[in-house]
Amino acid sequence: MKTVLTPRGVRRVLARHPWVWRSDVVDLPPKPGIYPVTGKRETLGWAMVNPLSQISVRVFHFGDTGDPLAALWKNLDQALAYRIGAYRADPEAGLRLAFAEADLLPGLVIDSYARHLVVQAHAAAWEPLLDELARRLQETLKPHSILARHDSPVREKEGLPRYVRPLAGDPPETAVVGEGRIRYQVNLRAGQKTGAFLDQRDNRIFLGREVEGRGYRRGLDVFGYQGLFALQVSPHAESIEVIDSSAAALVAARENAALNRAGNLTFTEANAFDLLRERERAGEEYDLIILDPPAFAARKADREKALRAYKEINLRALKMLRPGGLLATASCSHHVSEADFYEMLSQAAADAHRLVRIRARRGQAWDHPLLLTVPETHYLKFALLEVLA
Incomplete structure (x- = not known):
């Protein structure tokens, strides 16, 4: 039994993208399993096939093989x-x-x-x-x-x-996990994803090193979740406020602060958009702001709405930073490209009337590799920006 693709599905596999949507499949096996994938005649590869899924074909081996x-x-x-x-x-x-x-x-x-x-x-x-x-x-x-x-x-x-x-x-x-200079708890059975966001691990360690010796007074970690960005930078600032809309997330962040004896962290349960708007209008100032929001674009149709949301939070953050202050900002929406992300940041800087230098352009941790022919694997964008004036 095999899976037969349309010409468009064939072109997709030949271009070495592993996903084929149901609309590009001519003939599907009746049950999920591992099957050869073909065009009119030749075997293009072997795939995990599921007739119940919109992504009906997920290729794991390109070309033929005697033992899939x-x-x-x-x-x-x-x-x-x-x-x-x-x-x-x-x-x-x-x-x-x-x-x-x-x-x-x-x-x-x-x-x-x-x-x-x-x-x-x-x-x-x-x-x-x-x-x-x-x-x-x-x-x-x-x-x-x-x-x-x-x-x-x-x-x-x-x-x-x-x-x-x-x-x-x-x-x-x-489980208690070590990450650079900090340790944190992971709820293996109920935490987000598999328990934590490992894709930002290297960026958190990087940021902790970047702020070392800068003598910052006041920092803000927005969408803070377990407080891991805040913990990495806490030795290098007088105070860091962790913001999250989830009470459960802030409980975890407090426990992690206690585990690391980080007494300069405070915690606020709030909607990030509302809080940033209120703080910016009140003229609050910070030396460091971290923005690590959830994916705002779950679908391609959400892209424009997501870019508006990203711009709003980054614009307000840039307005609140003192000269010499740093903005660490990220997007994990794969429907928002790297070019989209930096264009949005440019617009936010212009609208904030701030001169901003890019100190670093980074992505997901090394153990989350990218495939050139599979853009979905490149989803995390991370920028470290410095406000000059």
Whole structure:
């Protein structure tokens, strides 16, 4: 049984994009599974196929192969080999071990939090392979535990049940993770994503180093979640205020501050847009502002609305920064391109009547690799801006 694509679907696979939408498929198998993908005749690749999903085809091997499962497990081996040096070097770290399509492991994310692994598999064909996946992870990595965090609403779009269950060992409720100079707690069973946002890890450490010795008095960490940006910069400022609309997130941030004995952090539960508007109108001034919002553009149709939202928060932040102050700002919306992001920042600087220098242009952490032919893998933009006047 095979999956037959339209000419447009064929062109997409030949261009080495792994996703084919249902509208570009001529013939689909009746059940989810692993199947060859063809045009009129030739085999173009092997894919995880799901007739229930809008993304019906997720290619993991381009070209023909006599053993598709062997090809899939080879992709896993390559993903682990890319990261295993870091995994072994720092047993307390947070690390992404598999990044879905970027590692040719469709819909599969594996994160390590101090050697406790959290797995999220959002492609239906993974479901019968989970025990074998856990066995291979145990054999290669010797983790303390492996937890399946299959509680995301995304699974419903794939026709999959939502559940959380151990795959190996006895996963704890929380794990303590080391990140540069700080430590923080991760709720393995109920935290955002797999427990934390590891894609910003390198940017948080970078920012902590950049502000060292600058003698800042007052900082603001907006959309602060667990307070990790604030903790990285806390030794180099008199006070940092963490803002989030989630009371639960601020509880976690307070616990992390206590864990690191960071007594100069304060916490405010508020809507970020309202708070920034009120503080800017009141003439408040800061030396450092961090903006790490959630994705404002979940769909391509949301792009323009998202850019307006990004501009508003960045405009107000730039207006509140003293000369010499820094704005660390990010976007994790892959529908907002890097060019869009920097054009928005340019417009915000102009409207704020501020002269602004780019100190750094960065993206997601190294263990979240990018594929040139898969723009969806390049989603995180991070800019460090300095207000000159």
